[in-house]
Amino acid sequence: MQIVIIGSGNVAYHLAKAFVYKGIPIAQIFGRNEESLNKISEELQLSYSIKDLKDADLYIICVSDNSVEDVSKLITKKDCLVAHTSGSLPKEILKGEYRKSSLYPLQTFSKSKNLNYGKIPFFIEAENENDENILFELASKVSENVMKGSYEKRKYIHLTAVFACNFVNHLFARAKEISDSQEIPFEYFLPLIDETVQKIHEIEPKSAQTGPAVRNDVRVLQLHEQLLKDESLEIYKTMNHSIKKMYEL
């Protein structure tokens, strides 16, 4: 099977790397950003192009949601399977006469951070069972967690991921802003952060809640509000309100 990856961002890079590591041949990596493509191509020993899309059996589109539709039109071949990798787009966003599908890896990708691909959940959706099987077999070479996932489900998976990953990371960024302002090394907080996550492997997050809001410790809540301003103060109020609501305080 000839596979082409389209894109040169974080997802394209890690998917290509995962395939190469498992000995899955990639016919081409195709995109607009020659500098990025060149880097990936050098590291993973892949041929790339910014002009001529190679003939393939499977095209995997790894570009930002806004570009998926336009990019999908570049594929003029009919007898092939095309998958996008977005958590929040239906497979029908793909515009062409080929078979349409989705291959969604539930993970946060940064080029500079190595990953264990074997644990990443992959969600698959295709037009028919045969195409599902093609994607299932491919993803199963990389990961032990491959599942079917309709668009309806995928939307909610992505939304959950935004809370559990993107927003969590933003809380770390705001926390670091606070500790930086007092010249407190952020490293002090890493054991606490690690434990916070370790905990939810064993305890339901709702049962693991600690802190002043769930204790309804009004004195501390007021003290903290005096120390904060702008967006961090907004976050503080919104989160405490939500905690109080969840525990009916």
Add this chain to the structure above:
Amino acid sequence: MQIVIIGSGNVAYHLAKAFVYKGIPIAQIFGRNEESLNKISEELQLSYSIKDLKDADLYIICVSDNSVEDVSKLITKKDCLVAHTSGSLPKEILKGEYRKSSLYPLQTFSKSKNLNYGKIPFFIEAENENDENILFELASKVSENVMKGSYEKRKYIHLTAVFACNFVNHLFARAKEISDSQEIPFEYFLPLIDETVQKIHEIEPKSAQTGPAVRNDVRVLQLHEQLLKDESLEIYKTMNHSIKKMYEL
């Protein structure tokens, strides 16, 4: 040195356990809740009381912030050192003629969750160098991360911890609410959550940000808002607003 721990909650339990594991004798564990005390006493083979506070050189108060002041009045002895374990109280909250201090462990404690005490940062504050040394030596038997920390600093450490731990856990709870509503197992998200935290051991959280808000992906942001309501919707809007502000989008 005779040590008495006052309290029977999560902090009292884990501090007592950490001391016992390192062979530091505890003269008594004292508190109001006999059922909790009895459990801790059985597990750790400690004597306890709900009535008669033992004579000691060091009392460590591990009760909720609201109770520290009242509890501190129970100690009528003069020639002793008393430490509270709160992140957001000055040592002057302690009301007695003894020497006052603070021993703040930066960690989230749940009784049902085992902990590696060796990495927990302990912040120490006392009236004089001698008392600081007493607490420093004691805490150093448990952890390799013992530091001095004034009340001014401690307040901000605690506030940072609320963002990096308490609010992060609440995001997990709200995320699980969303995945539960669609019968998506929350376990799917654990590799993503683990990676989100692994990342900030290597990359600044501000540089590690991914997701629709930092990409300013208006279509996805609108789609997600339609899927949410109540507190989760409020969190969604507040966090996205804060992300956009941080990256000047």
